[in-house]
Amino acid sequence: MLIDAHAHIFPEVNGMNAAGPTRGLGYGRVTIGDQPLQLFPPNGAKTVVTPEMLLAYMDWGGVDKTMLLQGPFYGECDQYVLDAMNRYPDRFMGAAYLDPWASDCRDALDRITALSGFRAVKMECSEASGLCGIHPEGRLDAPDIIWIWHELERRDWVLVFDLGAVGSRSYQTSAVRGIAESHPKLRIVIAHLGQPNTRVESDPELWGLWQEQIDLGTLPNVWFDNSAVPAYLADEGYPFPSAERYMRLAIDRIGPSKLMWGTDVPGLLSQATYPQLVKLAELHTHFLSSGEQAMVLGGTAMQVYGG
Numbered sequence: 001m002l003i004d005a006h007a008h009i010f011p012e013v014n015g016m017n018a019a020g021p022t023r024g025l026g027y028g029r030v031t032i033g034d035q036p037l038q039l040f041p042p043n044g045a046k047t048v049v050t051p052e053m054l055l056a057y058m059d060w061g062g063v064d065k066t067m068l069l070q071g072p073f074y075g076e077c078d079q080y081v082l083d084a085m086n087r088y089p090d091r092f093m094g095a096a097y098l099d100p101w102a103s104d105c106r107d108a109l110d111r112i113t114a115l116s117g118f119r120a121v122k123m124e125c126s127e128a129s130g131l132c133g134i135h136p137e138g139r140l141d142a143p144d145i146i147w148i149w150h151e152l153e154r155r156d157w158v159l160v161f162d163l164g165a166v167g168s169r170s171y172q173t174s175a176v177r178g179i180a181e182s183h184p185k186l187r188i189v190i191a192h193l194g195q196p197n198t199r200v201e202s203d204p205e206l207w208g209l210w211q212e213q214i215d216l217g218t219l220p221n222v223w224f225d226n227s228a229v230p231a232y233l234a235d236e237g238y239p240f241p242s243a244e245r246y247m248r249l250a251i252d253r254i255g256p257s258k259l260m261w262g263t264d265v266p267g268l269l270s271q272a273t274y275p276q277l278v279k280l281a282e283l284h285t286h287f288l289s290s291g292e293q294a295m296v297l298g299g300t301a302m303q304v305y306g307g
Contacts, residue, residue, distance in 0.1 A: 002278070003298035004058070004066040005305075006191060006227035006262030008074060009049045009084060013039075015075035018133025022073055024048070028266075040266040049266050051084035055091060057265065061278040064298070067262070067305055068094035069160060069191075071124030072131060082117045093305050095120035095160055100145045101135040109151065119157050120305060125172070126164030141175035149179050153186040158305060162191040166200045166210050173213045180219045187304055188222045192264070196246040197232040217254030223304055224250065227262030230271045230280065238272055244284040256292040260300045261285070 013024035020033030024047030028040045039047070058066060068081045076097040085092045096112040098121040099105060112118055124130035125140070132138050152159050159179075164170035180188050194213040200206040216222045226247060230240040250259060261281045268277060285293045 001064045001298040001302065002062060002281075003260070003301040004063050004263050004265075005189075005225045005260040005301040006069055007054060007066045007265045008070070008267075009051055009054050009068055009081065010074040010077050011048055011050070011080050013047050013074055015071075015073045016134060017073055017129045018127065018136075022075070038270070040269045051088060051092070054265070055088065057274040058091065061274040063274075063278065065091055065093065065301075067120075067301060068092055069122045070095065070097040071122060071129070071162065072097075072099070072134060073124070073129045078112060078115060078118075082115055085117055093120075094118065095122040095158070097121070098123055098148075099131055099135075100140070100148050101131065101138045101142075105145070105148065109148070113155070119155075120160060121152065121157060122160040122162075124162045125170040126162050127168040127170045128164060130162060130164065130170065132164065132168075132170035136169070138170075139175065140172045141178055149183045149186060153183040156185070158187045158189060160189045160191060163194070163213070165195050166206045166213075171209065171213070173209070173216065176222075177216055177219070180216065180222050184221055186221060188216075189260075189304060190216065190222065190224050191262075192228045192232075193224050193226040193246060193250060193259075195232060196229070196242075196249075198236075198242060201242075211253070214250050214253050217250070217258040223258050223260060223300065224254075225260045225262040225301075226250075226284075228264035228268060230277075231264070231268060234271060238276060239280060239283055240271075243280070244287075247284050248287065251288075256285075256288055257295055257300060259296050260304070261297050 013030050015022040023031050027042035030039045078096050081094040085094045096118040125132050127133050194210050229243045233240045233242050263277045285296050
């Protein structure tokens with residue numbers, strides 16, 4: 001089974017980041033604050049990704065199932081994601097949106113639970129496009145949010161983090177280690193393979209921070225997805241050879257069972273078509289045994305997310 005462990009759907013772009021509101025302009029374009037951006041190809045008159053659009057991509061690429069994640073950039077769309085999961089239960093899993101530093105976080109978690117269908121939450125903490133840009137003082141080890149980790153562990157939910165760029169305020173590796181060690185039954189997934197790139201690799205201090213984050217995967221309850229890595233290597237162009245090297249380096253440190261393939265579409269469609277992204281999944285894991293490759297391309301996602 002081929003599973004994309006990281007993708008997005010949304011009925012509109014109606015979010016927020018450090019630069020201000022995010023809004024759709026149509027034909028794959030958005031504004032971030034007052035700055036326009038061609039986020040993904042101009043597939044339609046509206047800047048949206050419906051469940052049916054993503055299913056068409058999945059069928060085109062031969063992907064069996066996808067994990068739907070959320071973040072503040074596109075805006076909260078819990079009900080939209082849940083409806084997609086209910087309509088296509090064999091094709092979609094999903095995580096709810098949760099802001100740990102919001103004043104109504106307890107009420108939000110109760111509301112998510114009442115929706116009955118989610119078994120995971122996503123916290124997009126990145127400074128550039130996520131919660132640490134909106135909450136500049138946000139700390140994952142703050143005493144007033146410890147209750148969240150207890151509650152997610154009690155419910156047997158999965159916690160997905162995007163910790164942002166290496167060396168940024170959101171790159172809170174030690175805080176995540178503390179959460180994982182204090183809550184050993186809480187499954188934690190860190191997105192984007194910790195965001196390696198050639199600039200990080202050339203800086204000994206930043207490279208050490210990346211390795212430190214990857215080493216979280218030595219803990220029994222921490223995994224990584226490798227979504228969006230080609231976007232950090234856009235200058236290389238397809239087939240993004242450094243992406244395979246970073247996979248090898250991560251696997252040398254934590255083993256193949258701790259990694260899962262993902263794309264981060266629609267944003268990654270600016271780097272490659274969906275079938276090309278699927279081809280990269282195979283190309284960048286060709287050095288593994290068939291069993292190990294099967295884990296990375298779907299088995300581990302099924303194990304972690306339980307879809």
